[in-house]
Amino acid sequence: MTHDRDSIDLAGIGIGPFNLSLAALADGLPDLTTRFFERKRAFSWHPGLAFDDSTMQTSYLKDLVTPVQPTNRWGFLNFLVEHGRFYDFMAARFDTVSRREFTEYLAWVAGSLPSCRFATAIRDVDYDGQAFRLRTDRGETVTARAIAVGTGPVPHVPEGAPLGPACFHGVEYLERMPQIAGRRVAVIGGGQTGAEIMLDLLGKVVGPAALSWISRRSAFSALQEGGLIDQIYTPAYGKAHQRLPAEVQSRLVEDQKLSSDGLTPSTADALYRLIYQRRYLDCHNGIALRPGQTVKELRGTGGAVQLILQDAIGALDVIHADVVILATGFRTVLPDCLEPLRDRLETEKGGALQLGAAYRVVWDGPDDAAIYGLNHGRRSYGIGDPQLSLTAWRSATILEDVTGQRLFPALHGPQGGLVDWTRSASGREMRISA
Numbered sequence: 001m002t003h004d005r006d007s008i009d010l011a012g013i014g015i016g017p018f019n020l021s022l023a024a025l026a027d028g029l030p031d032l033t034t035r036f037f038e039r040k041r042a043f044s045w046h047p048g049l050a051f052d053d054s055t056m057q058t059s060y061l062k063d064l065v066t067p068v069q070p071t072n073r074w075g076f077l078n079f080l081v082e083h084g085r086f087y088d089f090m091a092a093r094f095d096t097v098s099r100r101e102f103t104e105y106l107a108w109v110a111g112s113l114p115s116c117r118f119a120t121a122i123r124d125v126d127y128d129g130q131a132f133r134l135r136t137d138r139g140e141t142v143t144a145r146a147i148a149v150g151t152g153p154v155p156h157v158p159e160g161a162p163l164g165p166a167c168f169h170g171v172e173y174l175e176r177m178p179q180i181a182g183r184r185v186a187v188i189g190g191g192q193t194g195a196e197i198m199l200d201l202l203g204k205v206v207g208p209a210a211l212s213w214i215s216r217r218s219a220f221s222a223l224q225e226g227g228l229i230d231q232i233y234t235p236a237y238g239k240a241h242q243r244l245p246a247e248v249q250s251r252l253v254e255d256q257k258l259s260s261d262g263l264t265p266s267t268a269d270a271l272y273r274l275i276y277q278r279r280y281l282d283c284h285n286g287i288a289l290r291p292g293q294t295v296k297e298l299r300g301t302g303g304a305v306q307l308i309l310q311d312a313i314g315a316l317d318v319i320h321a322d323v324v325i326l327a328t329g330f331r332t333v334l335p336d337c338l339e340p341l342r343d344r345l346e347t348e349k350g351g352a353l354q355l356g357a358a359y360r361v362v363w364d365g366p367d368d369a370a371i372y373g374l375n376h377g378r379r380s381y382g383i384g385d386p387q388l389s390l391t392a393w394r395s396a397t398i399l400e401d402v403t404g405q406r407l408f409p410a411l412h413g414p415q416g417g418l419v420d421w422t423r424s425a426s427g428r429e430m431r432i433s434a
């Protein structure tokens with residue numbers, strides 16, 4: 001591809017699961033030079049939420065490569081084989097794999113691929129008319145024909161939250177190890193992360209004196225799952241979704257939220273039983289479940305935090321906590337390193353990069369200078385974009401686009417799916433094929 005000896009074809013910024021999938025599928029492609037950069041010293045996957053017993057929300061077969069290239073050596077099953085674990089893993093009959101083991105798998109791929117470079121942050125990226133120039137925090141400049149932006153989302157923090165030891169985002173939970181014994185703790189956010197933090201807090205030998213779980217949703221809601229629901233996590237749906245007008249896409253993603261943001265039934269059951277036990281058998285009267293409450297304001301008051309809550313009819317309530325944990329989700333924003341290109345890039349309301357065909361960011365540069373946006377397509381590519389289901393598919397699509405070659409037969413075979421999305425996408429009936 002590239003003829004300049006110092007220049008590469010594709011540079012990846014960030015090594016989370018998404019760019020790692022791109023690196024794994026690119027490994028061994030004879031005509032493509034790639035390099036992926038990660039600021040952390042070694043691979044980790046949300047270490048602040050890596051509870052011992054948390055499990056994957058997606059199948060281990062939806063790994064970095066298998067959905068498009070099951071013969072690729074960087075699949076989860078090969079990880080088990082190479083680590084001598086295959087038979088023992090199968091005999092365990094796990095319904096779903098633990099996040100700890102899946103992280104081990106990801107770290108094994110990241111540590112094995114020669115294209116992955118750690119302890120190297122990309123400071124800024126510019127385009128010089130010929131190629132992208134990526135400057136690292138080690139003072140080097142890397143030149144690339146195309147870039148893949150896989151820097152991940154950032155924690156969403158409610159405006160005015162008094163961040164510090166008494167108030168922090170859930171993504172830091174295990175790293176901060178807050179002192180909670182005998183204290184007043186509030187967890188804000190009724191999704192899976194909030195539930196997992198609640199489980200951890202309630203499982204402590206000496207737990208909080210008071211524990212409030214606050215959620216804006218009118219009730220705690222379970223994840224919608226099953227074959228029919230998972231049809232929206234297929235390439236067939238993704239294609240139909242891309243053809244819809246932007247406002248319809250936004251509405252559908254909102255409608256489909258509980259297929260990705262609800263509580264997994266096993267977590268919800270375990271949490272409910274623990275709350276029951278604490279309340280009735282341990283006579284703990286300090287546990288308050290507060291769905292339907294919006295946090296209007298968080299105010300630091302001498303080491304503690306005052307929370308002003310509002311319910312559905314507008315009534316206000318005030319509570320105090322010594323520790324507030326924000327399980328308030330993540331936001332997709334323009335990464336700082338793209339600041340030099342900001343005026344040339346199209347972004348969406350909220351800051352995500354606007355994507356066109358083949359996950360290319362819409363910008364005013366030439367067609368042969370592609371910027372690929374990973375995890376920026378929730379609105380445009382569908383609700384599956386921020387999770388693993390279609391990750392390998394996206395990587396294969398990008399690799400075909402950047403090389404201009406047909407590399408992955410799976411992308412060009414039949415992908416009918418059971419739901420006829422073309423008809424439902426055009427606003428008429430939705431039909432299950434016979």
Ligand SMILES: Cc1cc2nc3c(=O)[nH]c(=O)nc-3n(C[C@H](O)[C@H](O)[C@H](O)COP(=O)(O)OP(=O)(O)OC[C@H]3O[C@@H](n4cnc5c(N)ncnc54)[C@H](O)[C@@H]3O)c2cc1C
Pocket residue numbers: 013014015016017018019037038039040045046049055056057058120121122123150151152153193335337374375386387388389
């Ligand atoms: C707790 C948790 C559990 C999840 N579980 C599942 C699940 O079971 N199944 C599923 O499908 N999805 C799951 N998800 C959703 C999704 O798969 C993850 O959020 C995933 O990590 C997204 O991958 P990513 O590569 O986009 O970003 P990230 O994993 O956030 O990785 C981005 C990386 O880029 C690096 N970086 C950022 N800026 C720079 C820079 N300038 N230079 C160099 N490096 C940089 C960061 O250090 C980071 O390592 C989960 C999410 C969370 C929070």
